[in-house]
Structures are given as structure tokens and as C-alpha cells.
Amino acid sequence: MSLSQAALVFVVLAPGSVFGVLALLWLLGWVPSERTVSRITGLTFSACAIALAALLWRLASTGATAVVVTFGNWFAVHEYRFPLVLMADRLSLPFLAMTVVLAGLIGQFSATYLHREGGFFRFFLLLHLFAFGSLLAFAAGSFDLLAGGWELVGITSVLLIAFFQQRTAPVENGLRVFGVYRACDIGLLVGIFAMHRWAGTASFAGGMPALTGARATIVCLLLLLAAAGKAAQVPFSGWLPRAMEGPTPSSAIFYGAISIHAGAYLLLRAQPLLAQSGVASACVIAIGAATAVYGTIAGRASADAKTSLAYASLTQVGVVFVEIGFGWRSIAIAHILGHAVVRTLQFLRAPSMLHDYHRMHSAIGGEIAPTGRNPEDLLPERARLWLYRWAFDRGHLDTILDRWVIDPLMELSGLFATIDSITSGTSVRRRGAPGISVRSPARQEGD
Amino acid sequence: MAHPAWILSSVAISVPWCAAALLAVYRRAPRVIGFGASLVSVAASALLLRAAPSGQSLYEALMLLFSCLTLGATLVLPRRDCSSATIGGILFLLGATLLAYASGNLLVLLAAWILSIVPFLLKRWFRARTWRPQAGLLLSTIALALAIGLIAASGHAFSIDRLKGRSPGGMAAFGLLVVAVMFRKGICPAHAWVADAAEGGPAIPTALLLNGHLGALLVAKLIVPLFPHTAGSAFPVLSWLAIATALYVAIRALAENSPRRLLAFLALSQSACILAGLESRTAEGVTGALVHWYVVTVSTMGLFGILRLLEVRFGENLTASRYLGLAEHAPRLAVSFVVFGLALVGLPGTLSFCSQDLLIHGTLMSHPITGLLLPIATAMNAVSVFRLFTRLFLGKRRTGFTLMADALPRERWILAAGMLFVVLGGLFPSTIVAQRSAEADTVEHTVSAGEK
Numbered sequence: 025m026s027l028s029q030a031a032l033v034f035v036v037l038a039p040g041s042v043f044g045v046l047a048l049l050w051l052l053g054w055v056p057s058e059r060t061v062s063r064i065t066g067l068t069f070s071a072c073a074i075a076l077a078a079l080l081w082r083l084a085s086t087g088a089t090a091v092v093v094t095f096g097n098w099f100a101v102h103e104y105r106f107p108l109v110l111m112a113d114r115l116s117l118p119f120l121a122m123t124v125v126l127a128g129l130i131g132q133f134s135a136t137y138l139h140r141e142g143g144f145f146r147f148f149l150l151l152h153l154f155a156f157g158s159l160l161a162f163a164a165g166s167f168d169l170l171a172g173g174w175e176l177v178g179i180t181s182v183l184l185i186a187f188f189q190q191r192t193a194p195v196e197n198g199l200r201v202f203g204v205y206r207a208c209d210i211g212l213l214v215g216i217f218a219m220h221r222w223a224g225t226a227s228f229a230g231g232m233p234a235l236t237g238a239r240a241t242i243v244c245l246l247l248l249l250a251a252a253g254k255a256a257q258v259p260f261s262g263w264l265p266r267a268m269e270g271p272t273p274s275s276a277i278f279y280g281a282i283s284i285h286a287g288a289y290l291l292l293r294a295q296p297l298l299a300q301s302g303v304a305s306a307c308v309i310a311i312g313a314a315t316a317v318y319g320t321i322a323g324r325a326s327a328d329a330k331t332s333l334a335y336a337s338l339t340q341v342g343v344v345f346v347e348i349g350f351g352w353r354s355i356a357i358a359h360i361l362g363h364a365v366v367r368t369l370q371f372l373r374a375p376s377m378l379h380d381y382h383r384m385h386s387a388i389g390g391e392i393a394p395t396g397r398n399p400e401d402l403l404p405e406r407a408r409l410w411l412y413r414w415a416f417d418r419g420h421l422d423t424i425l426d427r428w429v430i431d432p433l434m435e436l437s438g439l440f441a442t443i444d445s446i447t448s449g450t451s452v453r454r455r456g457a458p459g460i461s462v463r464s465p466a467r468q469e470g471d
Numbered sequence: 472m473a474h475p476a477w478i479l480s481s482v483a484i485s486v487p488w489c490a491a492a493l494l495a496v497y498r499r500a501p502r503v504i505g506f507g508a509s510l511v512s513v514a515a516s517a518l519l520l521r522a523a524p525s526g527q528s529l530y531e532a533l534m535l536l537f538s539c540l541t542l543g544a545t546l547v548l549p550r551r552d553c554s555s556a557t558i559g560g561i562l563f564l565l566g567a568t569l570l571a572y573a574s575g576n577l578l579v580l581l582a583a584w585i586l587s588i589v590p591f592l593l594k595r596w597f598r599a600r601t602w603r604p605q606a607g608l609l610l611s612t613i614a615l616a617l618a619i620g621l622i623a624a625s626g627h628a629f630s631i632d633r634l635k636g637r638s639p640g641g642m643a644a645f646g647l648l649v650v651a652v653m654f655r656k657g658i659c660p661a662h663a664w665v666a667d668a669a670e671g672g673p674a675i676p677t678a679l680l681l682n683g684h685l686g687a688l689l690v691a692k693l694i695v696p697l698f699p700h701t702a703g704s705a706f707p708v709l710s711w712l713a714i715a716t717a718l719y720v721a722i723r724a725l726a727e728n729s730p731r732r733l734l735a736f737l738a739l740s741q742s743a744c745i746l747a748g749l750e751s752r753t754a755e756g757v758t759g760a761l762v763h764w765y766v767v768t769v770s771t772m773g774l775f776g777i778l779r780l781l782e783v784r785f786g787e788n789l790t791a792s793r794y795l796g797l798a799e800h801a802p803r804l805a806v807s808f809v810v811f812g813l814a815l816v817g818l819p820g821t822l823s824f825c826s827q828d829l830l831i832h833g834t835l836m837s838h839p840i841t842g843l844l845l846p847i848a849t850a851m852n853a854v855s856v857f858r859l860f861t862r863l864f865l866g867k868r869r870t871g872f873t874l875m876a877d878a879l880p881r882e883r884w885i886l887a888a889g890m891l892f893v894v895l896g897g898l899f900p901s902t903i904v905a906q907r908s909a910e911a912d913t914v915e916h917t918v919s920a921g922e923k
């Protein structure tokens with residue numbers, strides 16, 4: 025194994041190994057101090073950053089465009105193989121660097137921010153698992169392996185939304201986000217199956233699976249479903265404000281930087297396929313444009329800082345989707361990197377926003393006077409009012425999801441329960457109300 | 472079966488029965504006796520597995536798995552439940568289930584089948600409070616007995632090896648076997664008894680009964696080898712029923728607030744996937760089904776075990792209709808629950824990620840439309856298991872008692888062993904998948920040969 029290959033393997037495995045060791049030791053009864061945890065985190069991500077720098081230096085000095093590490097098959101049944109291939113190319117390297125640097129910074133920030141918080145250790149465990157999942161997804165050489173990292177990112181995201189577990193709203197919202205993730209991930213699973221079925225492989229380390237025509241369109245649309253779910257694109261945008269219930273550092277890294285861009289990464293990775301399908305490209309553009317418009321309108325009616333930032337993030341990711349749809353790959357990558365860094369900073373400063381404003385006002389010698397002019401002033405008052413209501417209810421997306429998906433499912437479930445109770449002679453009412461709170465509070469407590 | 476194998480099988484089966492008989496007269500130290508007897512079964516099954524030729528070790532592997540499960544159950548059983556009657560019943564069930572796995576004779580299989588349900592028909596053992604579990608188990612037994620009667624009358628033999636590929640008894644015997652599978656596995660519309668058994672009976676023994684998966688065993692042991700021609704054409708019906716069950720029960724679980732019933736529905740939905748995979752007639756699907764058999768068994772056993780431990784600590788009126796906040800009191804039980812729960816529904820890094828991957832590929836290949844329902848059912852199950860986790864463990868800390876113990880050392884080690892199995896199996900799945908793949912070939916070839 026060459027130096028660059030070893031560096032790539034180290035970068036991906038280090039956070040996962042730290043997670044595994046810390047979790048095992050905790051299960052056996054060891055509870056580390058805050059200082060120990062933050063030092064381990066700092067060391068891990070510093071080492072990853074050095075290894076990544078070595079990898080970049082090596083690539084630059086040899087002129088190679090990619091590093092591929094093949095471990096054979098994770099498992100295989102006849103012709104069906106799950107290849108264990110890591111790959112760092114011009115697409116994945118920026119994402120790997122972004123993950124390592126931002127996760128390390130968030131780790132250092134959180135050591136102070138979450139000082140004496142009850143779930144301090146849990147947060148850092150999940151941060152390592154999230155970093156591992158993200159790095160695995162970005163360094164995967166096949167869609168199969170990418171799906172593994174993808175799912176890990178999803179579950180850590182949900183567990184961090186429910187971080188403040190004593191309050192019910194974060195937990196309810198975490199469950200809702202989990203439901204949306206799992207539903208949309210079906211697209212990824214079935215898309216991978218379709219690639220195996222039609223192209224014989226889902227590996228892209230040696231080039232994308234050869235698909236054209238309707239098959240390429242079907243696969244791209246399935247991947248788009250997964251990407252739209254993970255990136256909170258329309259019509260799945262309703263979960264994003266709910267995700268703001270988590271601690272600010274996790275909101276910053278998940279919804280300002282990495283997780284929110286994972287969908288864009290998936291589409292960038294699948295872009296050779298996307299280029300084969302005009303229909304799929306048009307869908308990507310339409311969804312991205314709709315999300316950008318939705319995000320900017322809904323964000324204007326948000327009353328708290330984190331939700332406003334989340335919608336601003338959504339708008340930018342929508343624009344990134346449009347860029348991907350048009351095939352502007354380099355612009356999309358530059359946009360993602362710039363947006364991730366700026367948005368992370370904004371999220372991290374959100375808790376001290378008032379303090380920042382006061383400092384700014386002090387510096388300029390008075391408050392900034394708003395001009396009072398907004399684009400919506402161009403609309404008639406009735407349309408403005410309607411738009412405000414629409415934005416305030418976040419485009420009715422949650423209402424639509426409740427009315428057309430969750431309510432019918434719960435009613436069906438209740439009907440099945442009634443059928444079961446008929447033969448048992450027991451009352452279904454005894455077992456209580458429906459299980460999923462379909463009208464769970466979506467808004468932040470500050471709204 | 473070779474002579475040493477026969478001896479090892481006899482040891483694995485008879486020692487638990489002898490221990491159960493001992494406990495009936497000597498009612499002391501039941502946990503020690505149960506542990507010792509299960510340990511002997513584990514050792515004998517391990518030796519059997521080691522001696523088994525490659526590609527023909529399915530039943531030996533299942534014997535080892537079930538013995539380990541029983542060993543874990545004897546340790547994790549709360550002190551309140553650890554009576555000589557309970558341990559005796561569990562050991563009786565162990566012997567009967569191992570006999571079913573090891574049998575190569577129709578009459579022995581029928582006897583094992585009947586013996587495995589006996590503890591769940593008697594009030595002094597594990598009989599549930601409602602009538603449906605007894606009815607379901609009895610109807611499955613009657614269907615099996617009738618099928619075996621038809622097979623024996625038509626094939627003039629009781630040896631499974633001698634009857635292979637002859638379709639003895641024709642469609643009538645095949646249909647009766649399918650009915651037996653449906654009742655025993657809880658395939659729709661015969662699914663309701665499983666939740667009743669879980670709610671109205673003792674949690675851990677009921678979990679053992681369900682995780683014997685004798686319905687799936689019947690498919691692998693009798694239906695596929697004896698009826699390859701019929702199976703080739705009529706098998707899809709069973710597959711559709713299994714997929715329908717997985718989906719129906721997954722939807723049913725969404726509104727369920729009784730933790731025991733909810734877990735039973737999850738176990739049922741996921742184990743229905745085993746049948747769908749076995750029927751898929753693809754190497755991926757059958758291998759996925761066999762690997763998933765392991766995952767479902769270990770995960771649901773872990774989940775039922777943890778639930779029982781919670782009931783003993785916090786009262787038996789646990790519900791998923793409100794937040795109980797038990798993670799503050801029992802963080803390790805909470806972590807174990809979420810690991811087993813997510814392992815059941817395909818969390819990456821656990822063995823079920825591999826088994827689900829194979830299952831979905833296999834079923835989609837054989838049934839491109841209905842196969843789509845399997846990932847949908849799994850997604851709904853994931854939501855249900857996560858909801859149960861959040862309702863039990865998250866939320867405001869429960870007051871009203873001063874301090875409750877988290878997992879005790881003996882419980883912690885058993886749960887850790889279970890988690891290690893699903894996690895290490897998920898990180899390094901190639902060995903387990905390769906072994907099951909070889910066995911899957913045998914199943915697949917049998918059905919494919921029948922189709923031709």
C-alpha cells in the first residue's frame with residue numbers, strides 16, 4: 025500500500041475507530057472526562073488533516089488524478105458483489121477536506137460550547153460516527169459503500185436532533201426526520217439495485233456504470249429522490265426547520281455544511297449518468313429552482329436565527345442543484361465549498377448574534393436603520409398577505425405530508441388494529457392513541 | 472448422519488430435557504442448571520457444526536444459534552422470572568427445537584413440532600392469556616400432521632431423504648404444509664396470534680418460541696426438497712403472502728402503543744422477509760434470507776430481553792403512547808436497545824445491512840414490483856423501532872423512585888455479546904455470507920431443478 029493509499033484509509037477509518045473504541049469502553053463502564061474527550065477529538069482530526077495534506081501533496085507531486093484502494097469484496101454471492109473500494113478523486117477530495125476541517129473545528133468549538141452539558145460525551149461520540157459516515161460516503165468507490173456512509177450520516181443526524189432528550193419536541197422532530205430519511209433512502213437502495221441489474225455493477229472507481237436512455241433516467245430519478253430527501257429539497261423541505269432542535273454545533277456541521285450537501289455530492293457523483301438523461305436533468309433543475317424560491321420566501325417569515333439560516337442554506341443548496349442540473353460541475357463544487365464554510369460560521373455565531381449586533385452598532389456609532397424597502401412591497405397587499413401565510417406555514421409542506429401520507433397511513437394502521445381486535449375480543453381503545461404524533465410541533469420554542 | 476454426529480445431536484437435545492426433568496423434581500438453583508444444560512448444548516452444537524461438510528451445515532448452524540440464544544436467555548432472565556418452571560420450560564423448548572433442526576424423519580419432525588408448542592399450551596408454563604396463540608399453534612400442528620399423513624401414505628416412507636423430489640401427497644400435502652407455515656410463522660391472515668402471545672405470555676420464552684423459526688425451517692426442510700416441482704410454480708403465492716405480511720404488519724405497528732405487541736409486529740414483519748427471500752429463487756435472496764434469519768433471531772431476542780428487564784425495573788405498564796425517559800436511569804440498556812433495534816432494520820455496520828442488501832436484491836430480481844414493498848416495509852419498521860426507542864428511553868426523566876439499576880454485569884455481558892455478534896458480523900460479513908451462500912446454492916438448485 026502506497027503512502028497516499030495509506031493516508032486515505034487512515035482519514036476514513038480514524039474517526040470510526042475512535043468511535044468504536046470510545047463506545048466499547050463506555051459500555052464496559054469507563055466514563056472519560058471532558059478534557060480527555062476533547063483532546064482525543066482534536067488529535068484525531070488533526071491527524072486526519074495531516075494525512076489528507078500528505079495525500080494531496082502526493083497527488084500533486086505525482087500528477088495523479090485519483091487514489092484508489094481496493095480491499096476486494098466485502099461480501100459476494102455468485103455474480104453479485106459488494107466491492108470495498110475507497111477512492112479520492114477531484115470530486116471527493118474537496119468534500120473529504122471540508123469534512124475533516126469542519127468536523128475538527130466543530131469539535132474544538134463544542135468542547136467549550138457544550139461544557140458541563142449532560143450529553144457532552146454522547147455528542148462527541150456521535151460527531152465521530154458522523155465524520156466516519158461522511159468520509160465513508162465521500163471516499164466510497166461504489167454506490168453500495170456510499171449507501172453505508174449515507175445511512176450512518178442519517179442516523180447520527182437524527183440522534184443529534186434528539187440530543188436534548190428531556191424535551192419532547194426535539195425527539196418528535198428527530199422521529200419525523202428519521203421517517204423522511206428512510207423513505208427517501210428507498211430511492212438510493214432501489215437505484216443501486218437497478219445499477220447492478222442493468223449494468224452489472226454499482227462501482228464507479230473504474231468509470232460510471234454504463235447506462236443510457238430510459239434506464240439512465242430511472243436510476244437518476246431514484247438517486248434524485250434520495251438526494252432530495254437528504255438535502256431537504258422540495259417537497260421534503262419540511263424536516264429542515266425541525267432539525268434545528270439539535271445543539272448549534274451539530275446544526276452547523278449537518279445543515280450548514282456537510283449533511284445538507286451530501287445530496288448534491290450524490291448527484292455530482294452520478295453526473296455522467298445525469299448527462300445521459302434530459303428528463304432527469306430537468307427534474308434536478310426544477311426541484312432545485314423550486315427549493316431556492318421556497319427557501320427564500322419561507323426564510324423571510326422565520327422568526328428565529330437558526331431557522332432563518334437553515335432556509336438560507338436551503339436556498340443555496342437549491343441553486344447548487346440547478347447548477348448540477350445544467351452540468352456546471354466546477355461551479356457547483358466551488359459553490360458548495362464556499363457556502364459550507366460561510367454557513368458554518370454563521371451557525372456557530374447564531375447563539376451570540378445579539379452580542380455581535382451590539383458590537384457592530386457600537387462600532388458604527390448607532391443602530392443600522394432599515395430602509396423599509398423590500399421586494400415583496402411590489403406585490404398587492406392581498407397577495408402579500410397570502411404569501412406571508414404561505415411562508416409562515418412553510419409552504420404547507422408539512423400539512424400536505426400529514427394529510428396525504430401520514431394521516432392515511434395512521435388511519436390504515438388503526439383500521440388494521442380494529443380488524444385484529446375483532447377476533448381477539450379486546451378493545452382497540454385500550455391500547456391508546458395513534459403512535460406517531462402527526463401534529464407534532466414543528467416550530468422552535470422561540471417562534 | 473454419521474455416528475459421532477448422531478451422538479452429538481443426542482447430547483445437544485437430551486441434556487436440556489434431562490435438566491428440565493431434574494428441575495421438575497429438584498427445584499433449586501434453576502439458573503445454574505439451565506446455564507449448564509444450555510452450555511452443553513452449545514458445545515455439542517459447535518462440535519456438530521465443525522464436523523459438518525461445507526454447504527450442508529445450515530441446521531447445525533441453527534442448532535448452535537438457538538443453543539446460544541437459550542444460554543443467553545437463562546442468564547438474562549430477571550430474578551423474578553427465574554423459577555424452576557420457567558427454566559424447565561425453556562430447556563424443554565430448547566430440546567424440542569434442536570430436535571426439529573436435527574430431524575431427518577417426518578415423524579420425528581412432527582414430534583419435535585408438537586413438543587415445541589407444549590410449554591405454550593400449559594398454564595403452569597407459558598400459556599398466554601388469550602385464545603389466539605393456542606389456536607394458531609394447534610392449527611399449524613394439525614395442518615402439519617395431516618400433511619405428514621398424506622406424504623407418508625403417498626410416499627410410503629418417513630425419511631425426508633427418501634422422499635426428496637417426489638412431491639408425495641401432491642398439491643394437497645403441499646397446501647397443508649403451506650398452511651402449517653402460515654400459522655406457525657404468523658403469515659397474514661394468521662398473524663394476530665403472535666402479538667397476543669408476546670403480550671399475554673412471558674416475554675423471553677415467547678421470544679424463544681418465535682425465534683425458533685420452525686415455519687421457515689419447514690420451508691427449507693420439507694417444502695423445497697420434497698416439492699421442487701410444485702414449489703417452482705406455487706411458491707410465489709407464499710412469497711406474495713410473506714411480502715404482504717411484512718407490509719401489513721409494518722403498517723399495523725405504526726399505531727401500536729404496547730411495547731410487547733409492537734416488538735412482536737416488528738419481529739413478524741422482519742421474519743416474513745426471510746420467507747420472501749427463501750422463495751426468491753435467487754442466490755442473493757436465499758443467502759440474504761439465511762443471514763437475515765440470524766439477524767432477526769439475535770436482534771429480536773435482545774429487544775425482548777431488554778424490554779423484560781425494563782418491565783421488571785419500571786413496572787409492567789410500559790407504553791409507547793408517552794415519553795418515559797428511561798435512558799436517564801438505564802443508559803446502557805438504552806444503547807443496547809437502539810443497537811439491536813437498528814440492527815433489525817438494516818443499520819450499516821451491522822449484519823442486517825448485508826442481509827437486507829442481499830434480500831432486497833434477491834426479491835427485486837424475482838419480483839420487480841412486489842419486491843419493492845420489502846424496502847418500504849423495512850423503512851416503516853425502522854420508524855416504528857425508533858419510535859419505540861424514543862418513547863421508552865427519551866423524554867423527561869421519570870420520577871417516583873429513587874434509583875434503578877442499569878444493566879447488571881451478567882445482563883451487560885450477554886447484551887454485549889449479542890451486540891458484538893451483529894456488529895462484528897456486519898463489519899466482517901464475508902465468512903457468514905459465504906457459508907450461507909453455499910447452503911443457499913443447495914436450496915436454489917433444488918427449486919431450479921424442480922422448475923425444469
